[in-house]
Amino acid sequence: MxxxxxxxxxxxxxxxxxxxxxxxxxxxxxxxxxxxxxxxxxxxxxxxxxxxxxxxxxxxxxxxxxxxxxxxxxxxxxxxxxxxxxxxxxxxxxxxxxxxxxxxxxxxxxxxxxxxxxxxxxxxxxxxxxxxxxxxxxxxxxxxxxPEELRPFGVLMEPTTVVEKAILESVLVQHRLDWVRSLDDSSAIARDWRFVRRALVAGAGPIGMMAAFLLRHHDVETHVTDVVPEDGYKASLVNSIGARYWNVSKTPAAEIPSQVGNIDLIVEATGIAPVAYELLNALGVNGVLVFTGVPGDRGGEFQLQGGHLMRQQVLWNQIVMGSVNANRSYFVQAVKDLSEISRKxxxxxxxxxxxxxxxxxxxxxxxxxxxxxxxxxxxxxxx
Ligand SMILES: [Zn+2]
Ligand SMILES: [Zn+2]
The missing domain is CATH 3.90.180.10 (Medium-chain alcohol dehydrogenases, catalytic domain)
Structure with missing residues (x-):
């Protein structure tokens, strides 16, 4: 052997x-x-x-x-x-x-x-x-x-599939809305991202970055938050694909909607529980907040304005969900999207x-x- x-x-x-x-x-x-x-x-x-x-x-x-x-x-x-x-x-x-x-x-x-x-x-x-x-x-x-064209980028497939799943599950969830269902009556509706008119991605690590690429690829107005400087490497990468970078140590995420409008989807990619739940303060009407980060099982205690957030979640029909891993169907979808992104x-x-x-x-x-x-x-x- x-x-x-x-x-x-x-x-x-x-x-x-x-x-x-x-x-x-x-x-x-x-x-x-x-x-x-x-x-x-x-x-x-x-x-x-x-x-x-x-x-x-x-x-x-x-x-x-x-x-x-x-x-x-x-x-x-x-x-x-x-x-x-x-x-x-x-x-x-x-x-x-x-x-x-x-x-x-x-x-x-x-x-x-x-x-x-x-x-x-x-x-x-x-x-x-x-x-x-x-x-x-x-x-x-x-x-x-x-395809051979993905040789330089294929190692990014797995993190891409994690956000494919997180976003496509959110897309399915939003088919609770009649106006989203009526966008298309074909089977392709499950892949229809048009309900996401504006998205926020929390965390400019690999998961957050691939979320930004996918959302921009689907022409979604995309805002990415992190705590690194606005003139740094990650911010310039975010801005280069037409997304907008926000340094949340200067502008808290909760203040972003008042400047840009209703946020339909938030993809959390920080793995930091207090940061993740604070994102509820940025989530819009009928919005979906999806967690992808996995923090340690202990620690991370924090306080929330429970009354305010529960009231908002009910009155605004908000959904908070988690999403882990990805099955083969998301890998198949990621091959298509990553190929198109690599050309774009x-x-x-x-x-x-x-x-x-x-x-x-x-x-x-x-x-x-x-x-x-x-x-x-x-x-x-x-x-
Ligand atoms: Zn991984
Ligand atoms: Zn099983």
Missing amino acids: TSMRAIALEKASGRPVLKDDHPEPVLHAPDQLLIRVLQVGICGTDRAIVRGEGGEPPPGDGYLVLGHEMLGEVVSAGNAAAADYEPGDLVVCTVRRSCGQPECPTCAHGESDMCYTGKYVERGIFHAHGYMTSRIVESTEYTVKL WPDALARVITGHHPLEDYEVALTTQPKDEVKAVFDIPDV
């Missing part, structure tokens, strides 16, 4: 390590692909796992290979997979695998992101090895093919990837975050 290098969290020490003896996987089912990993994005979840917050190796293993945001290339395909994939095809794999429990209707319908039982596994996070290694094996059920704003999209690291950088890359980082990636060598 051939061995590979892999960035992993060692269970015994709780430390990140660069292993050199992770076994190279082999195909063992006809629907599987052997995939060479090209790049893996570094995300807040990876850094949280390294800090000891969550993350669990596959049962019986002493380490968890990290990484869930990958871009790869097909090396070989099983008999059934070979009908649709050939060597050299650019691919991205999803993160969560269905629980397989008979009582879980969502997993049975390919919606493992909505799993009822919680008995799913997630590659690179929970009970399954991730992608920070040279080669992986995956079923076509959890793989999507990318190639330079801006390239600026989202702010750093490239060799595997040897694992310790510093997983424990520190440079000020202007949006998305840093590991470039993965082949075996």
